Amino acid sequence: RDGRPIAVLANFSMHYYGAPAISADYFGLFSERLARRIAGDGAETRQPVVVMSHGCSGDVWLRDYLQPAPKKRPHDLSSYTDALVQIAYEAYQKIHYREDVTLAAAQAELPLRYRVPDQQRLEWAKAIVKQMGDRLPKDRTEVYAREAIFLHERQKTRLILQAFRIGPIGLAAIPNEVYALTGLKLKTLSPLQPTVVIELANGAEGYIPPPEQHVLGGYNTWPARSAGLEVEAEPKIVETVLQLLEEVAGRPRRVYEPTCGPAARAVLDLHPVAYWRLDEFCGPRARDQRGCHDGIYESGVVFYLDGPASDRFNHPGETNRCAHFAGGRLRARISELSDSYSVSLWFWNGMPNNARPVTGFLFSRGRNYAFGAPGDHLGIGGTQAHAGRLIFTTGADPKQIVGGKTPIARWSWNHVVLVRDAQNVRVYLNGQRTPEIEVRAKGPIPPTVSQLFFGGRNDNDSNFEGRLDEIAVYDRPLSADEIVKVYTAALGQ
Template sequence: MMFRRTNRSIRICVEHRFAKASCFAKPILATTVWIASVVCISGLAMTAETDKIFRAGAFAIDITPEKFPVSSSGSMTHRVAKQAHDPLHARCLVLDNGQTSIALVTCDSCMIPREIYDSAKQIASEATGIATDHILCSATHTHTAVSVGHTFQSLVEEDYIPFLVERIAEGIIQAHSQLEPARIGWAVGNNPNQVFNRRWFLRPGVEIDDPFDSGTDRVRMNPSANSRSLLQPAGPVDPEVPVVAVQALDGRPIAMWANYSLHYVGGVPPESLSADYFGEFARQFTKMILANQSKPPFVAAMTNGTSGDINNINFFEGRTSQPPFEQIRLVANDVAASAAVAYQRVQFENWVPLEMRETEIELGVRRPDTEEVARAKQLLADAGDGPRNDRRLIYAGETLDLAEYPPTVKVKLQAIRIGGLAIVSSPCETFVETGLAIKKSSPFKPTFTIELANGYNGYLPTPEQHALGGYETWRAKSSYLSVDAEPKIRETLLQLLDELNTSRPQSTVAK
């Protein structure tokens, strides 16, 4: 129909302009213009098809500190690392479909404040043309990385921060420089063996204490495994292992991004840094698909899903104690095998729609009241100087810190569409219930969440889990958002997904 309308309008214009021409000239001119119009429109169609070239590039950049000792995060007390057992990386993937360009980054870190990510994104955007709101950066949540944010008594390694910013930006730039024609696909694996809800109901009569002496907790985090006091878990698990893969047109693997809702594994000596199972997963998966010799190097990454209440301890039966790093190896190998099975089911496509949305919402902060502040001050005064190892004293310090927080904070949320797949982000240690609810309600199948993304705003229990109490709800720098934060974040992410489902693609590729 478009050709016919165009030809008719061209004929009318030609016939009007050349009305005085001979009868012989009219059809010649009309025919000539018609041919020209067809050639022009065909050229536009060819240009549109030419624009539909999917490209991908990936790069894993080393973010291991260059000097030791360094402060290490992931503990309630200050901890110092003197060495790195294995390298830490920022793994970067850039996707470009000719209309939109996005970047995904996951860093071997416990948590990274928003300011660090924002600085790295700005540098990368200026160098590559990728819009800052089309870059998703996240932390894996290894508990043995360099401390770059204030949590409990960890000291921030200030000298490391400029290095980290530079490395994240450089990794994105390198991945962008390696863009090449590619194909993309995805599949969903499953591994229920390594995920267990760590919040438990205990039998009636078993006392559950808390550092505020409130006596209101109804669940305990990390109870003794296979104990007679155990009743049942206070929440579900998510065993899915989604994988997103890109390969060159000749079949050479470029990258694979996986997702699993497992907090971390641990078993690392206190004086060592380690990427935990996230780094070992990448190494194991690369071996499993025989991609060790790929040039440019193949990049595998494991992102953290919704694991705020999930860990690797089998509380039902207990488990055998392992030497350092062995449990990491076992978990990584098992989950990598599940990802490799899913990888074999990936159906690669030459081009897919690529869109991204970002928004910012304001959430309340649970600040202590006057009485709570007075109690905290008294506890610390009575204890005197010295290290704070007692939980009551640790949380007294947290109470005084939270008293200085603003009444609200702004958090950044993102949603990505890759063909029929969707990814959303959360800047929190998000409970598995939230991830499952998003997967169920999303218009895209599959959908998964990358947590600890674009900043750090502590734990995100659902209102129902808040009512049960427990460690993840105890007010601290690691858990301070208002009780209604989770419904607001979940609702906003689902709104972004609905927008992606109904919107028309908008070009965000730098010209």
């Protein structure tokens, strides 16, 4: 009642900074320095207890991986902590105090299994561990051999999951290293706004990558005590925590419904037969905005990354979401499509243009796994021809490839439209009225070819590595004016 806080709880989504082995890293420094900042210099007896909790940072660290690794960090642990304290202190000064809040709490114990080794891997691990004797592992092979034994001995576990309500605010506590996507799911669907997710609470049961991440691999999917839970652990944890949040809130979870900004409305105004916004939390279903032609994500696609032009495709303050393709494709079937049609999409290429013969195929129309890949194929050229430029071909023969004129920068969003009018094919890039590619195809598309693929060719060759978003298919050739309209709507022009 004297205006001084007893305690302050902070939450930040970033892995450790990097400190000596026995250290509280930036968490300890933050707690000490924010307490002093709140109390004022020389007022140790008035300092609150400050707790810095771990937010969803299982896959978040301070480095920008799009840039080369710096030889030296632009800050050290102390200056990094000071910058974080400043942000927290500014937020602290805006706190509004109330005496009428009600409290609620709920807890559940979720049984889960570990990904235990099969008999062959177990025998391999036992042989290595036997040779090790009592010494510690000296390399990765020995580490994971010993971890296989630990998982075999444990078999299963029970996770303590909790939800709290402090007035209108929700708290979720999970004993794992939680991916950012998982936190976004909980924050978006929680009936309490805002909801804070605290990871590594009541235990340390390792990483919980969403199921699609297991396909991509990485050390945080390798079976060990640091990442040993069953593949479906993440969706089970999310569902249980949402049920707990519903219990403490006394009302159901929110429904996620992406909004349509002016750029999305410009696409719909042209009456596509299908429009996939690719804003799902997970697969395998890609929802068609028109409600007629839902697509299917294959394995090798991950979800809910930042897409292009958020302030134009969505309402202000919302983030446009997209899918990242890493070997998998999006499949769809539109039986009413003739040999005169258009495909509009946004793409962000993550593959170097000198890495393989074709950098990646963005779109393909043809029969799945067809020998020789007959059909329409739009992609980005590689070492084979037209490196870093758009390409169009109607088969697997490199001699058929036709290339565009404009180099496409890696890690940048671009808009492309393929227009086929019987045998006449035009490809437009970034709202230009002059086509990048203009060619007469060898023959028409048979009317029985209804399968469409995005993020790869119909024969699964040179699949795309990067992001796709806002895919629209039209049952007619779009005009240059219509293409410019769609592109400029995304730019706010």
